[in-house]
Amino acid sequence: MSKIHVQTIVNRDPVEFLADPRETLLDCLRDHLGLTGSKEGCGTGDCGACSVTVDGTLISSCLMLGVEAGGKSIETIEGMAQGEDLHPLQRKFIEHAAFQCGYCTPGILVAAKNLLEKNPSPTETEVRYWLAGNLCRCTGYDKIIRAVMDAAEEMRGAA
């Protein structure tokens, strides 16, 4: 199948790639742009390991075609830290031991950041429901929820 030239913005940088129309945005990020931080856990939109934002909307990048990305602004885990400065969520995830194998972590961080941008003061229940689409098999979620709540509190204090 002939490829399509796609121009878009990823993590605030202009990028371009040639996509087979069957390739997902996740395939394009990983295989064409070398951004392997987003993970494939299911390929059916059930696990959230591939979570990215497209124009500020949280999506599973395995459910969007790469050719649909043209002209959008995409944020992935690789764009979360500002240079060497980690986002408060990233720091809190390390501090709270909020991951074990770390495979679901990029997707959960992207999803949690998107939540805190929309709702800086989520309740525990709101965090749990927002992250219900991000599967973690290692932690039982306890420390993830605590890390998100703690990061939210710190960010409110800083604001």
Added chain:
Amino acid sequence: MAKDDLSTHLKYVGTRPDRPDGLDKVTGRARYGADIAAAGMLHAAVVRSPHAHARIIKIDTSKAEAVAGVKAVVTRADFPTGLTGEDWNLQENTMAGDKALYDGHAVAAVAATTSLLAKEAAELVEVEYEILPHVTDVDEAIKPDAPVIREGAADASVPEGMPANVVKYMEFGHGDIEAGFAEADLVMENTYKTEATHQGYIEPQACMGQLGKDGKGEMWVSTQGHWYIRKMSAAVLGLEASQLRVTPSEIGGGFGGKTTIFMEPLSLALSKKAGGRPVKIVMSRAEVLRATGPTASASMDVKIGMKKDGTLTAARAEFRMQGGAFPGAPVDMALYCAFAAYKLPNVEHIGYDVLANRPKCAAYRAPGSPMGAFAAESLLDEMCHKLGLDPLEVRKKNAVREGDKSSYGPKFGSIGLIETLDALENHPNMQAPLGPNQGRGIATGYWFNHGGETSVSMAISEDGTAQVSVGTPDIGGSRASIALMTAEALGIPYENVRVNVVETGALGVNEPTHGSRATFASGKAAVESTNQAIAEMCRRAAAEWGIAPEAVEWRDGAAHPAGPNAGDFPPMSIQEIAVKMGETGGPISGHHEGNLDGVGASFGAHAVDVEVDPETGRTTILRYLVVQDAGRAIHPAYVEGQYQGGAVQGIGWALNEEYIYDDKGRLQNPVFLDYRIPVASDLPMIDTVIVEVPNPGHPYGVRGVGETGITPPLPALANAIQNAVGVRMRDLPMSPVKVLAAIKAQNG
């Protein structure tokens, strides 16, 4: 609450520093199995049987081979013949021979220049099948007239005349079982069933293999144990294990499921056929669920005798388990664990390992223990109800202590079951008030833990920091715990120790990260290695001071003169010794190899409060408590993490997860939407108490904490549901549909 003096002297062990690989894992930088690429790399796709049981009449690969960009196609014809025993099982599971034995069994594989092309070409492989009768349920598979999976698969343990699918049989016990039941005031017997569940690691299996005609190869793979991958892949392909160099990627969860091979040898076989180009294989989620090892399903008869005061007089377990189309269901472990928590003068165990048309089972966190506990701990609770006894008091009354003979034979060494039950009893959750349709359930769980083949080396760097090389992949923070123990032994800051997980060429053999062994075994070997380096640093200091090495002692990261006549020298720090080691005798290092013993078993006890909706049958968990004996928690946050994660896997097994087969033996739920593991909104916080009864067989008292936690949730939830709505669930999962049906049946 450690019961020894050591805890008061520890500086690093027991603290909660950031894990060394934390930064990589929150930035997306960490490289997992599928994150690899190499020059000339090909991509593979696997052709899988759509039938549960079928004879393979013909495989025509010509159309696939004719596609431009396809570089290799392999079938079983490309594998060596003549393998026996488990090597044959592994080969047969890697690629079907005469028959496809389960839905999803690999029958061919294709390597091509792109992943899309490989998938297209795989669809062009034509396989002619003769469909055979199949069986997926263990109680059906053990019937004399069941379809036979494989003639002659039974080992010598199976008495003559047993049904053909029974491949292993065992019976063991002690005392006089009939006399024991005769002594009891109440004898009850029931049958319990657990369905197969999958480890459910979020990272699908992934590897990249490269193999030349000379039989030398390399592999990059997501695994719990790269020496196992090397040995098994070599056996399946008729290679010398020594000629394969295997590098572990970061691993996205394993829980036992990544201790063995599935498609890994295919990458090597395809590479060899494709002129030695590297071949990458990444499984889809459907492939993971259909064709990598879930755990076994079980059907279990349990009989217990109890006196009016709660004293156990006898117990009997007869378990039937299927672990797929190959021997290996953990029926032995299930039997060993079932009654392990209790003193039993009279006990009998009988077990059957049964073949069925399902994928070859793999280890899953405390293999067998959750099933055994579900049966034994459920029946124990039912009997407490009947006799009006407190289930916690009955457990404490019969609990094993150090020196007691275990239900499965050996005497227990130092264990902490009583301490664990006491801590559970004293936790505030046990006093929380319960409302209508709410109930509390408790249960215990057991795992042996494991030492095993271990090889570790460490070296002092010129700046006085330490590098530790281990062969146990870090699946949940073991780099941190090993660094903490090394820092403690050396007396240098945690940040000055770097722990690396190294490839098969860099160390002697290591067993996988399994059996809850990484922190125990690699940690123990790291401390032994460190002690060697310390002895050498003391020698260097002694030489400089001109005194005997015995007159030097090591503390706080420095050599000190000690004892009479040692002289009065200022301490010589590790930095001072390291910076000039090139002139004083060369590199300073240590290493330790062995089959490590001194393992300490770990008991746990859980308490769960649930509310059951009588209109839908849905169980909501209100609060959950895990209490477990860690021996000592090296990094308590990751110990808590093991407790919480294990409990939630057990919760999923108890309430939701199951393999669902249709009447053709095809798996109906090979996606996460339908194979539903617990999500964040299903759960409350998981409370933990770390009990510390130090293991005398480890320098810091470690027992191993990974596995026990998955076991108690199965019976604890069944016990809680009975206390909430009065129905006794003996068949997992306790899904809303089943609980609702039980409530309706109870209400007449």
